[in-house]
Amino acid sequence: MWVVLIGAHGLALGWALHASSWSFPDTDRYLKAAENWRLYRELYARTWPALWPLGQAVQEFTIRPPGYPWTIWALDHVGQRPVPLLIVQNLLSLLNLGLVLSWWGQRARPTRGEWMLALSGFLSFPAQLIYANAVMSEVLLQTLVVALAWLALLFLRRQRTKYFAGVAAVAAAALLLKPVFFPLSLVIAGIGIGLAVRFRRVNLGMVGLVPMLVAGLYMGWNERRTGYFHFSSIAEINLLHYNAAGVIRQLEGPKAEETWVAGVLQQANAAPSFAARQQTIQARAGAVLRAHPMVYARQHAQGMAALFLDPGRFDIGTFLQLAPPQGGGLLAQVRVGGLWRAVEQLPLGLLALLGTVLAANIVRVLLAIRGFWRLRNAASVLRYGRWVAAGLLLYIALLTGPLGAARFLVPVWPLLLALALVGLPRKGRLIETSAADASE
Numbered sequence: 146m147w148v149v150l151i152g153a154h155g156l157a158l159g160w161a162l163h164a165s166s167w168s169f170p171d172t173d174r175y176l177k178a179a180e181n182w183r184l185y186r187e188l189y190a191r192t193w194p195a196l197w198p199l200g201q202a203v204q205e206f207t208i209r210p211p212g213y214p215w216t217i218w219a220l221d222h223v224g225q226r227p228v229p230l231l232i233v234q235n236l237l238s239l240l241n242l243g244l245v246l247s248w249w250g251q252r253a254r255p256t257r258g259e260w261m262l263a264l265s266g267f268l269s270f271p272a273q274l275i276y277a278n279a280v281m282s283e284v285l286l287q288t289l290v291v292a293l294a295w296l297a298l299l300f301l302r303r304q305r306t307k308y309f310a311g312v313a314a315v316a317a318a319a320l321l322l323k324p325v326f327f328p329l330s331l332v333i334a335g336i337g338i339g340l341a342v343r344f345r346r347v348n349l350g351m352v353g354l355v356p357m358l359v360a361g362l363y364m365g366w367n368e369r370r371t372g373y374f375h376f377s378s379i380a381e382i383n384l385l386h387y388n389a390a391g392v393i394r395q396l397e398g399p400k401a402e403e404t405w406v407a408g409v410l411q412q413a414n415a416a417p418s419f420a421a422r423q424q425t426i427q428a429r430a431g432a433v434l435r436a437h438p439m440v441y442a443r444q445h446a447q448g449m450a451a452l453f454l455d456p457g458r459f460d461i462g463t464f465l466q467l468a469p470p471q472g473g474g475l476l477a478q479v480r481v482g483g484l485w486r487a488v489e490q491l492p493l494g495l496l497a498l499l500g501t502v503l504a505a506n507i508v509r510v511l512l513a514i515r516g517f518w519r520l521r522n523a524a525s526v527l528r529y530g531r532w533v534a535a536g537l538l539l540y541i542a543l544l545t546g547p548l549g550a551a552r553f554l555v556p557v558w559p560l561l562l563a564l565a566l567v568g569l570p571r572k573g574r575l576i577e578t579s580a581a582d583a584s585e
Contacts, residue, residue, distance in 0.1 A: 146260060158278050175217060177190050206370050208377065244295070276460070290556050292315050320356060333355075384430045393433065396437065
């Protein structure tokens with residue numbers, strides 16, 4: 146197992162450094178933010194000092210939260226090959242996978258054939274290796290998600306405040322790494338208040354408020370720098386360019402979408418302040434979503450499904466430095482009815498790989514559903530713990546929405562893998578059903 150895991154990561158790392166394929170579309174902003182922090186102590190994702198028009202310039206202060214730029218800065222990579230960063234990310238990837246596989250192996254006592262199935266489950270998700278070897282925050286966030294789930298299980302087992310404090314601390318770190326975890330601070334606060342009432346321990350409620358406090362402090366810092374109290378400008382970018390623009394594209398086509406987005410940006414950029422600019426985008430995009438709720442609901446559902454099923458054509462193509470299909474990516478062309486035209490442009494080898502990954506994704510989701518159902522008979526820790534895994538998976542799917550793709554599954558993929566491993570066909574006992582396991 147470890148030979149295959151380490152070997153696969155080593156090969157991917159070697160390719161990334163040899164071909165300089167560690168750079169993705171978001172990489173430049175992370176590197177710029179790290180460089181500006183090192184040189185000027187400014188968390189700014191473009192060239193500093195800012196020379197762009199008001200809206201485009203100010204949004205770069207908050208488009209990327211500080212977690213990953215600070216990680217790059219701490220590992221002293223600015224403007225050179227990111228060897229230390231990629232080594233750390235590969236070690237974290239191995240740690241995350243090793244924890245899941247060890248947990249399953251110790252409790253399910255798998256046969257040799259089942260270990261081979263577990264390995265195939267890892268190898269059939271290339272995004273894990275790709276993002277371990279890219280200057281992107283997915284694997285670092287994945288480590289926090291695994292830690293959050295592990296600490297939640299410890300709290301369920303022992304009900305000690307220190308484990309819930311760990312959950313809150315990890316959630317706070319996660320929201321500083323990716324804006325998608327910002328709303329989770331409200332969830333943790335609600336859970337903390339509920340636990341405080343149930344166990345009559347006020348400290349649990351206070352601990353649950355920590356992520357909200359961290360988010361509030363960061364938003365206050367953003368207001369001081371931009372004049373607008375907000376968490377990240379990526380919210381308005383996604384709202385305009387993906388959520389609302391996707392509705393326009395479905396209703397009127399790509400040309401109408403482009404014209405509408407340009408018109409909104411022209412109006413927003415004419416606003417007298419950054420706050421007014423963002424509020425203009427919110428109003429215009431929100432009006433589109435409210436006018437066509439069913440169209441957007443379908444788009445959102447498609448994105449949620451894509452999160453679990455997307456074979457990762459973009460990720461594989463970028464990492465292997467392959468030319469993208471004409472007319473945009475596969476998911477974009479699905480929405481305008483051009484899937485088969487895009488598929489016909491792909492090399493046969495890549496098409497076969499994507500087909501294999503898609504089939505594996507389907508099987509993995511079905512096994513995860515089966516594993517979730519099986520754990521209803523497990524010891525109480527896992528019976529309730531399965532809801533932690535399922536809740537985090539559905540949380541990411543819901544919050545990602547129309548952006549759903551293989552990349553966004555990476556942070557929670559070990560949880561999906563864990564449920565899928567439990568769902569493997571077994572002739573022996575089910576996981577965590579014996580008295581010995583129940584006592585752990």
